[in-house]
Amino acid sequence: MIIETPCVVVNMDKVEQNLERMGAGSKKSGCKLRPHVKTHKIPALAKLQMHYGACGITVAKLSEAETMADYGLSDIFMAYPLIGKERITRAMELGKKIRLICAVDCFESAEKISQICSSEGYTMEVRLEVDTGMHRSGIPYALAQEEAKKIASLPGISLQGIFTFRGMIFDGEIDADRRKCGIQEGRLMAELADQMRMAGIPIEDVSVGSTPTAEFCAEVPGVTEIRPGTYIFQDMMQVNTGVCGMENVAAEVWTQVVSSCKPEVTVIDCGCKSIATDVAQGVPPYYLKGFGHVIGHSEFTFARLSEEHGMLHKSGNSDVKVGDILRIIPNHICPTVNLYDEVYLMRGGEIVDKVRVYARGKNT
Numbered sequence: 001m002i003i004e005t006p007c008v009v010v011n012m013d014k015v016e017q018n019l020e021r022m023g024a025g026s027k028k029s030g031c032k033l034r035p036h037v038k039t040h041k042i043p044a045l046a047k048l049q050m051h052y053g054a055c056g057i058t059v060a061k062l063s064e065a066e067t068m069a070d071y072g073l074s075d076i077f078m079a080y081p082l083i084g085k086e087r088i089t090r091a092m093e094l095g096k097k098i099r100l101i102c103a104v105d106c107f108e109s110a111e112k113i114s115q116i117c118s119s120e121g122y123t124m125e126v127r128l129e130v131d132t133g134m135h136r137s138g139i140p141y142a143l144a145q146e147e148a149k150k151i152a153s154l155p156g157i158s159l160q161g162i163f164t165f166r167g168m169i170f171d172g173e174i175d176a177d178r179r180k181c182g183i184q185e186g187r188l189m190a191e192l193a194d195q196m197r198m199a200g201i202p203i204e205d206v207s208v209g210s211t212p213t214a215e216f217c218a219e220v221p222g223v224t225e226i227r228p229g230t231y232i233f234q235d236m237m238q239v240n241t242g243v244c245g246m247e248n249v250a251a252e253v254w255t256q257v258v259s260s261c262k263p264e265v266t267v268i269d270c271g272c273k274s275i276a277t278d279v280a281q282g283v284p285p286y287y288l289k290g291f292g293h294v295i296g297h298s299e300f301t302f303a304r305l306s307e308e309h310g311m312l313h314k315s316g317n318s319d320v321k322v323g324d325i326l327r328i329i330p331n332h333i334c335p336t337v338n339l340y341d342e343v344y345l346m347r348g349g350e351i352v353d354k355v356r357v358y359a360r361g362k363n364t
Contacts, residue, residue: 005270022214037229038059039229166185167210182219189222211234212238214227234251235336251337260320266312267312290303
């Protein structure tokens, strides 16, 4: 099969190894696995995750949920605040066809969902997002029980659980110790759920964890669900925090050398429109160097990029020539995949197929 660069190539042998490892760990802990499909946005891969033990999937946006439902996924958690009359109506209609759990982080947004759903005689399952240290959306931890009590009293809403996204944080600070970060995250949320139940709020699920912390969150009694996403592909963020080795990374950007006429730089056809640039370099916990790792070429640092050009700075001799294909492990694979209409699939070292990224650009 002829490939055009730049492109994403997915090694399906490694994908299945990654899925089997996480699925087996989740099963051993007795914790449900609900992977976040924003990493790949491909229904066929979501179904493969279900095959390897997932109880359902997680999405970020309603349009992602609609796309996944169109292709047969029927148990979806949208881990993003549901706001706006039009979106609430869309979510309600989708929830009549599949199991859709939505998210709120305050009484104000829950009240609007309640008004619309109760007027239609519909009850929407929701989870309350709790801020345990990331400081983006999510009710502050200290206020969560009181907010949950008010939300649980609303008609048209069933407060099914609580969830958080914490990342690599311990005692409010970034920390590279995945185990202690994960265990603290799990304990915080399990304890909160117990307090809510004692107050008469019937919390069922406690949903936590990301790829670096999920296996440790799952060990905590009271945690019922983990939501890793990147694990299906892995990337340099995961390599640098010890989640995996480079040999476990299943998705690469393949790029072609377009210029080598300068002794200090090699130019490739992979710029910021082809690889993610959202994660800062040289800072904890990832300590990333460059915009990705060039496999097999330690002489290169992916140091600069513009829209269509990537500049590899040389620290030694190189025999790379114009037209050569280079393979790069992205720092962050999730937004990288979202830059492509299709990805190529590889098995046994050979490109065997390409598949559409069906939920690409589904941001509403």
